[in-house]
Amino acid sequence: MAVLSIKNLFIEYQTKSGTVKAVEDVSFDVEENESLGIVGESGCGKSTLGTAILRLLPQNAKITGKILLDGVNLLELDNESMRKIRGKDIAMIFQDPMTSLNPIMRVRDHFFELFKVHNPDMKKNEMIKIASEALESVGVDSKRLDNYPFEFSGGMRQRVMIALSIALKPKVLIADEPTTALDVVVQEQIMQVLKNLMKTKNMSIILITHDMGIVAEMAERVAVMYAGNLVELGEIHELYNNPLHPYTRMLLESIPNIKLDDMDLKFIPGSPPDLKNPPKGCKYYPRCPFAKDICKEKDPKTKKIGNRIVKCWLYGDENE
Amino acid sequence: MKTYILTRIGLSIPMILIILTIVFFVLRVLPGNPVLAMLGPKAPPSVVKAMEHQMGLDKPILVQYFDYLKDIAHGNFGQSTVTGMPVLKELMQKFPATLELTIFAMIVAVFIGIFYGTLAAYKLGSPLDVSARIYSIFVYSFPVFWFGLMLQLIFGVWLHWLPVSGESSPFMTPDPTHTGLYVVDAIINGQWDVLKDSLEHLILPSLTLGIVISSIFVRMVRANVVLTLSQQFITAARARGVKEKTVLFRHALKNALPPILTIMGLQFALLLGGAVLTEVTFSWPGIGSYLVSRIHARDFTAIQGTIVFFAIFVAIISILVDVINAWINPRVRY
Numbered sequence: 001m002a003v004l005s006i007k008n009l010f011i012e013y014q015t016k017s018g019t020v021k022a023v024e025d026v027s028f029d030v031e032e033n034e035s036l037g038i039v040g041e042s043g044c045g046k047s048t049l050g051t052a053i054l055r056l057l058p059q060n061a062k063i064t065g066k067i068l069l070d071g072v073n074l075l076e077l078d079n080e081s082m083r084k085i086r087g088k089d090i091a092m093i094f095q096d097p098m099t100s101l102n103p104i105m106r107v108r109d110h111f112f113e114l115f116k117v118h119n120p121d122m123k124k125n126e127m128i129k130i131a132s133e134a135l136e137s138v139g140v141d142s143k144r145l146d147n148y149p150f151e152f153s154g155g156m157r158q159r160v161m162i163a164l165s166i167a168l169k170p171k172v173l174i175a176d177e178p179t180t181a182l183d184v185v186v187q188e189q190i191m192q193v194l195k196n197l198m199k200t201k202n203m204s205i206i207l208i209t210h211d212m213g214i215v216a217e218m219a220e221r222v223a224v225m226y227a228g229n230l231v232e233l234g235e236i237h238e239l240y241n242n243p244l245h246p247y248t249r250m251l252l253e254s255i256p257n258i259k260l261d262d263m264d265l266k267f268i269p270g271s272p273p274d275l276k277n278p279p280k281g282c283k284y285y286p287r288c289p290f291a292k293d294i295c296k297e298k299d300p301k302t303k304k305i306g307n308r309i310v311k312c313w314l315y316g317d318e319n320e
Numbered sequence: 321m322k323t324y325i326l327t328r329i330g331l332s333i334p335m336i337l338i339i340l341t342i343v344f345f346v347l348r349v350l351p352g353n354p355v356l357a358m359l360g361p362k363a364p365p366s367v368v369k370a371m372e373h374q375m376g377l378d379k380p381i382l383v384q385y386f387d388y389l390k391d392i393a394h395g396n397f398g399q400s401t402v403t404g405m406p407v408l409k410e411l412m413q414k415f416p417a418t419l420e421l422t423i424f425a426m427i428v429a430v431f432i433g434i435f436y437g438t439l440a441a442y443k444l445g446s447p448l449d450v451s452a453r454i455y456s457i458f459v460y461s462f463p464v465f466w467f468g469l470m471l472q473l474i475f476g477v478w479l480h481w482l483p484v485s486g487e488s489s490p491f492m493t494p495d496p497t498h499t500g501l502y503v504v505d506a507i508i509n510g511q512w513d514v515l516k517d518s519l520e521h522l523i524l525p526s527l528t529l530g531i532v533i534s535s536i537f538v539r540m541v542r543a544n545v546v547l548t549l550s551q552q553f554i555t556a557a558r559a560r561g562v563k564e565k566t567v568l569f570r571h572a573l574k575n576a577l578p579p580i581l582t583i584m585g586l587q588f589a590l591l592l593g594g595a596v597l598t599e600v601t602f603s604w605p606g607i608g609s610y611l612v613s614r615i616h617a618r619d620f621t622a623i624q625g626t627i628v629f630f631a632i633f634v635a636i637i638s639i640l641v642d643v644i645n646a647w648i649n650p651r652v653r654y
Contacts, residue, residue, distance in 0.1 A: 054559055087560035094559075099552040102571050104649050114560045148650045164560065 002029035002068075003171050003204050004053070004090075009065035011048055011057070011228075018276040022048045022061075024228045027302070028309070030172060035198055035205040037219030037236070039212060039251070043272060045228040050174045050208045054092055055082050069171070088118045091165035095177040097158035101149035107135075107160055108145040111167060118168060134163040137200070138193045155186035162193060166201060173197075176208045191217060212255050216240060224248045227272050227283035234308035244310040246288050282313065290314060321646065328642050332635045337389075339631040344388055347624050348381065354620035358401045397625035402617045407625035411607060415629075416500025417487055418599070418606030421529065422591045423501075424522050425598075428530025430584065433537020438573050440538070441545035452538055460535035468528040468601035475524060483521050485603035492517040525602040529595060533587055540583050544576035551575075578645050578652075585641030589634040 011023035023045040030036050038046045051057050053067055055074060067074040069089060074082060086092075094100045101110060111131035115122045132142035138159040149157060158178060165173055175194065179187040191214060198205060207218055215222055216236060223233040224245065232245040243249040253266045270287040273279055279286060285295040295313050302311045355371045356363065363371075372378045376387060391398065397407040440452035476484035483489065487502060494505035494514050503522070506515035548554065549572045557571050558564075592607065599608035607626060614622040646652040 051555075056555055056558055083561050083563065085561070086558065087562075092556075092559040094552055094556055096552055100556040102553045102557065102575065103651065104575055106650075113557075113562060113566075117561045117563065150651055161556070 001032060003032045003070060004030040004206075005066075005068040006030075006049075006053075007066040007068065009049070009052070009063070009067065011045070011052055012062045013058075014060045014062065015276075020275045021278060022228050022275060023052070025302070026065075026225075026228075026230045028223055028230065028233055030204050030206060032171075033198075033202055033204060034221065035207060035219045037215035037222040038206060038208045038225060039210060039215050039222060040225035041210060041272060043275070044225040046208045046210075046225050047176055049225070050092070050176045050206060053172075053174060053206075054086050054090055056086075056092075084118065087114055087165070087170070088168045089170055090172045090174065091168070091170040092174040092176065093158070093161045093165050093178050096181045097154050097161055098181065100161050101157060103149055105148075106145070107147055107149065107152075110160075110164055111145070114164060114167060130167055131163075134167040135160070137166070137197065138163045139189075153186075154182055155189060158182065158186075158190050159193060162190075162197070166197060166203065169201065170203060172204045172206065174206045174208070177210070178207075179211070179214060180209070187214070194218065212252065224251065227278060228275060229283055229311060230302070230309070231284065231312065232308070232310045238308065244305065244308065244315065245284075245312050246290050246314070247284050282311075284312075324646050324652075325639075325643055328639050332639055336632060336635050339635075340389060340392060340628060341385075343624060343627050343631065344385055347620065354401065354618075357618040357620065392628060397628065398621035400614070400619055400622045402614065402619045402622070407622050408629075410610065410622065411625060411629050413500075414605065414607045414610045416502075417604060418592055418595055418608060420487075420501045420503060420522065421525055421595055421598070421604055421606060422588065424526035425529035425533065425591060425595075426584070426588055428526055429533040429537050429587070432531070432534035433541050433580075433584075434573070436534075437538045437541025438545050438568060440542045441549060441572075442568055444546060444549075449542075452542060456535040456539045456542075458535075459531060462532055464528060464532050464597045465601045467532060468525065468598055471524050471528055472601075482524055484524065487518070487521055487605055488514070489517050489521075494518075525598050525604055528601070529591060529598050533591065536587065537580070537584065540580050541573075541576065544579055545572050548572045548575040574648065578649050581641055581645055581648075585637050586634075589630075589637045592630060592633060 006029075007027050009023055009026045010021075013020040013022055026045075026049060028036070038049065040046045048057065048061070052061070052063055053074070055063075057063065063075060065075070069085065074085065077085070101107070105113075108128075108131065111134070112127055115127045115130070128145070131145055135142045135145065140156060140159050140163060144152070149160070152160060162178075178194070179190050182190060194205065194207075195218065197203065205218075207215065209215060219236055221234065222236055222239050224231050224239075224247065226247050232239065232243070232248045234244075239248065240252060243252055247268075250266070250268045254268060256265055268287055273283055273286065279296075280299075281297050282288070282291075282295045282300055285291050288295065292313055298313075300311050300313045301316075302309055303316045305315060355368050355375065355377065359367060359371060369378075376384060379387070395408060397411070399405065400407050400410060403410070436452050436455070440449040443449050472484040475482045492514050494502055494509050494511055496505075496509070498505050498508050502518035503515060506512070506518055545568075549568075554567060554571055557567050562571070595604075595606065596608035596612060598604065599606045600612055603609070607629075611623070611626050614626070642652075
């Protein structure tokens with residue numbers, strides 16, 4: 001049973017220079033205890049999607065569609081009910097651990113605040129106990145509860161952020177580029193922490209990243225986004241071994257491989273479309289080497305092939 | 321924290337010393353002989369000589385300088401050339417009135433500044449925000465004395481709601497005095513009619529000063545809160561379900577405070593001196609009025625003493641501000 005289900009989600013930003021279609025008709029399910037990767041290049045709408053689930057987008061964002069958490073549409077909740085879901089049922093960690101903790105609050109007070117918000121009656125020793133456990137579970141000494149954020153390194157701060165977000169045992173953890181701002185060694189450590197958590201806690205993770213390697217290591221299923229569209233979704237090995245969408249294929253080919261010397265680095269020519277004036281048909285059409293006439297005219301429908309989803313005219317009937 | 325405070329106090333000693341030195345030499349360099357100012361231009365030379373000797377003005381300037389430092393260290397600001405009273409004693413008599421006015425003006429300014437500024441930052445681009453920006457430019461351009469006169473005209477002359485001058489009505493002073501602050505003394509003594517009278521007298525001058533100063537605060541608070549609100553820890557706090565009010569005041573405003581506090585501290589100190597216009601407009605018997613009357617009387621020791629007094633006060637306030645900042649912001653104190 002899907003713990004989180006996103007149905008026909010559209011997100012638009014109203015800006016002075018026009019409407020930006022950041023997310024267009026995206027649907028997918030997150031199963032219980034599953035880790036789902038969302039990949040795509042900068043500006044493809046993956047972070048917008050992650051932030052929208054918590055309804056934390058700026059005022060100028062317009063969301064339509066459905067975001068169902070255990071069957072409840074989050075987009076229809078009033079602000080107060082939504083607030084109570086944040087941090088308790090759905091938690092989020094962010095890209096830059098250096099700035100995600102309040103610099104003038106002790107780590108302890110971050111935890112206490114979280115606990116008080118969701119359970120005003122919690123006793124102090126209980127709060128310390130849960131906070132210590134959460135910290136220990138991500139490899140941080142519980143003595144460090146008394147420290148301020150600036151007394152931690154970047155990697156340690158991200159651990160603290162993770163501890164904070166899992167302390168109330170949320171059903172879903174959204175990790176928005178959790179390792180992007182960290183060096184590779186620390187990246188690996190943080191990935192290990194997240195992996196351990198997945199094994200021990202009953203929790204689904206949505207991992208938003210542009211790093212195909214991290215997704216391969218962490219996720220069970222991957223959603224590939226391009227220009228606000230979900231172009232492909234599938235089980236990780238299937239998708240990596242047999243990418244259906246041309247974009248996925250080229251994205252995977254562009255990963256440098258040190259085993260193959262003598263080869264130029266592959267890349268996808270061109271750049272993503274302007275989301276204020278997206279192309280009429282398929283968004284990937286201008287960069288796609290397999291483009292057909294219809295791609296230019298009509299946006300492809302999302303098709304289900306086995307347990308995979310793909311949005312491309314190469315599959316299925318053009319006359320549907 | 322203790323080391324920080326001690327270091328901070330240690331650091332202000334050279335600062336005060338520099339100010340004292342500047343005040344001393346500027347007053348020596350300025351044209352005008354204090355002795356002639358006292359005795360009149362037609363005083364016979366022998367009397368002038370005797371007076372100079374009595375005041376120590378015939379000694380070498382360095383000796384005078386060190387005598388002056390020694391006197392100030394002993395709390396001796398010299399004697400007024402007009403009244404013959406110790407300047408420090410006169411200042412201490414006038415100081416509570418100024419302090420009272422300044423504190424109430426600061427309360428007005430901080431209250432308007434914090435709430436208007438924070439809400440404007442929160443509702444960035446809304447009519448409320450636009451009104452805050454207009455308010456701060458508009459009010460900042462008010463001359464203090466003009467604004468004071470307008471309030472006097474409206475609330476005193478036309479509406480007859482509030483008294484327009486003085487610190488209290490006749491026979492309405494707290495007795496006995498403890499702090500010299502009428503409001504505080506009246507509360508200590510339980511003299512509620514005196515308290516009411518003092519507050520009525522305080523309203524117009526503190527509104528005048530407070531509103532004019534608040535314009536700077538509104539701008540400062542707005543700009544700094546806009547900055548902190550855009551930071552990731554704000555989104556992160558929201559993502560943990562923290563209430564909007566807490567996000568705004570505990571997370572955003574508190575992080576925006578250090579620069580705001582610094583400006584507020586400086587303003588507080590400036591107010592003590594800058595209250596001159598307000599004090600004169602409202603016949604407020606504080607240090608501002610004192611300074612003006614002594615400048616008219618060419619009372620050099622009193623002028624020098626008042627400046628030194630202000631300088632030391634500014635130094636103390638800035639220590640306090642730094643300590644409060646360190647208390648709020650752990651990165652300062654470590």
